[in-house]
Amino acid sequence: MSDLPSPLRLPPLEAEKKPPLSLDEALAEAHRCLSCFDAPCTNACPTHIDVPRFIKRIATGNIAGAARTILSANVLGASCARVCPTEVLCEGACVLGDHHRPIAIGLLQRFATDYAMARGIPPLRAGPRRPGSVGIIGAGPAGLACAAELVQAGYEAVVYEAAEWPGGLNTYGVAQYKMTPRVSLQEVEWLARCGLDIRCGVRVGVDVSLAELEARHDAIFVGVGMGAVPPLGLPGEDLPNVVDALDFIADLKLGRPPLIDRPLRGARIAVIGGGNTSIDVTTQAARAGAATVWLLYRRDQDTMPAYAHELHLSIEHGTRLLCHTVPVRIVGQDRVTGLEIEQVRPEGEGRTAPLVPVPGSRRLLEVEAVVRATGQGGVDLLRQLPGVAHRGGVVQVDEWGRTTNPRYWAGGDCISGGKEVVNAVAEGKRAAQGIIRDILARKTS
Ligand SMILES: Cc1cc2nc3c(=O)[nH]c(=O)nc-3n(C[C@H](O)[C@H](O)[C@H](O)COP(=O)(O)OP(=O)(O)OC[C@H]3O[C@@H](n4cnc5c(N)ncnc54)[C@H](O)[C@@H]3O)c2cc1C
Ligand code: SF4
Structure with missing residues (x-):
């Protein structure tokens, strides 16, 4: 239960x-x-x-x-x-x-x-019980969609979730103004009432081993998403108030103070990155009352990976976009007081053209916090998965979501490197269908 x-x-x-x-x-x-x-x-x-x-x-x-x-x-x-x-x-x-x-x-x-x-109308109907059990790692959109598909087909699906709350980034990541954690959790509860077995606070690889999961289940689905934002390697990066974008957003969403020693209201912050996560940080910070929000991106606006409509909203909220700009060092004694930045220009055409510093362009931004939003790395668990090939935090799968270990399947951000909730749902569902075909084939052979 x-x-x-x-x-x-x-x-x-x-x-x-x-x-x-x-x-x-x-x-x-x-x-x-x-x-x-x-x-x-x-x-x-x-x-x-x-x-x-x-x-x-x-x-x-x-x-x-x-x-x-x-x-x-x-x-x-x-x-x-x-x-x-x-x-x-x-x-x-x-x-x-x-x-x-x-x-x-x-x-x-x-x-x-x-x-x-x-109205409590069930979102799915559990199918007549069949022999076969699947262990699902991660209660994010991919894991939940996989579990729902399996339960509808009559199979046991047990979801192991490391965090206190289920929902993955729906609960902890997606911008508050789009969806509150409360709605995400209500949705998960609605699904759970139809027979999904979700066990929160269980980190696979720590609280329960992969060997135990293999002994309990016929197949394992890996829906662990991506991990933390790797350090940038800047001097001063270990100062308080240099934060990972994911932690910053999760703290804001759950009503915890995102900065160590001061309220966000009235703060000046610099966000480094150019993807949708960096944009979410800027918009969320502005909506939470930050006085000035800088967004540093190393190339031009047209090459930003973020959606144009999201960037537009952020700029409407007052974000100051600095393109062709890179951070050089984080300044401060016992906390952040500034960020030294430098302008760069591409040598050549295209998104991969090398960037060279513009001489004499260094200057100091006075900020009280720096947020790293330069892309997530892989989760630790991937290194423990037996015979499962992965690179840069991204698991290799076939067209059904099966990994290089035939008992392991995967979907969501950990196979795409980070897309949208709807893609994670589609991939979780697809893997469940692959697992069902596989269980049926094994039972009849
Ligand atoms: C800041 C941010 C904003 C976003 N905004 C949007 C948006 O507006 N719209 C949109 O469509 N998409 C958005 N996305 C993308 C979307 O959230 C993801 O594509 C989607 O959540 C991926 O689902 P997932 O299940 O693969 O991974 P996740 O949602 O990351 O869930 C993975 C789960 O696995 C758990 N886990 C990890 N390791 C273990 C372990 N060892 N044991 C047990 N559990 C484990 C994690 O705790 C987590 O709950 C956003 C992403 C970010 C980072
Ligand atoms: S069917 Fe789809 S594409 Fe056609 S009008 Fe309706 S919403 Fe638009």
Whole structure:
């Protein structure tokens, strides 16, 4: 049985930025959908939610049916409705976007799944019990999607989670203004009630060994995500208030002070990086009251890996973007007081062109904190996985998510190096289907 910590213990924090649709708004929006044949919105969704079908169900007042359509393809439909970059997925593909406004697919999906969650309508139905058990490492989106697929097919799925709370980055990472930890935990609890066995506070490789998991289960799914941001190797990096972006965001989300010795409100901070995580740090910090937020990126704005719409939002929040800029040293005696930076220019064309310093361009930014957001490394556990090939924290898998050890499967950020929640869900589900095929093949051989 799962014994999940209650989300009610969490502090009430900032509300989600996008307000939910009312019934009238949802009906009006749903009636705009053209129910396209071979719908591009469905094709653009990594979990292939039948978008026109669920929207039609909303339009006809069958909200529970709409939720069932969504959840049958994506059990984390409630969180994906909030956190998916719909601008570049389903809504980006909507035919109405060419000349009008695309259908607000994310908000409609949220309307239907919230309706079902609030009424306790089960998000899945456990299948008749079959012999076969799978151990799942990590209760992030990949692990949860894998477990849900297995439980629906009648197999035992036990999820081992190192953290106090389940949900992975849905709970600890995704920006607060998109989804609160409370919503993420309510969603997990909703799933757990349907038969997912989630054991939090169990670090595989420490609290339980891989050998024990191998003895208990027929197959093991690795959904451990990525690890900490590696050090930059800068002088002064061990000073207090030099923080990892993931810790910074998790602290903010859970209502803990992210800086050691001062409130974030009124602070000046520098964020180093150019991906979506760095952008989330800047926006979150600004919303939490930081006085000045600098974002340092070593190349030009066009080559930033972050989504343009996320960067735009961050700049709207007052972020000061410094392109072609690198950190040189972190300054301070017993805490951070500044960051020395330098301008660089590329020698040649393209994203990999070497960068050379611009002579005489060094200057000091007066800041009280520096946040490292330069990309995550791999989790420690990967080194313990027997016969599982991985490189740079990324596990090698075949088209079903099977690793180089046939008893181990993997999905989510630990096979992609970091994508979106919806990709992790799709990969967790795919691996579960591969595991089921494998268990069935072994039982019949
Ligand atoms: C700051 C940030 C913001 C993001 N924002 C968005 C967004 O807005 N929209 C979006 O779609 N995606 C976003 N993403 C990406 C998204 O969160 C990830 O792609 C997704 O969470 C990956 O799911 P996962 O299950 O693979 O890994 P995770 O969510 O990282 O979950 C892995 C789980 O495994 C657990 N674990 C690790 N080691 C062990 C062990 N030894 N034993 C037991 N458990 C272990 C971890 O504690 C964790 O709970 C964001 C990512 C970050 C870092
Ligand atoms: S592409 Fe847009 S209009 Fe067509 S089915 Fe999808 S949501 Fe409806």
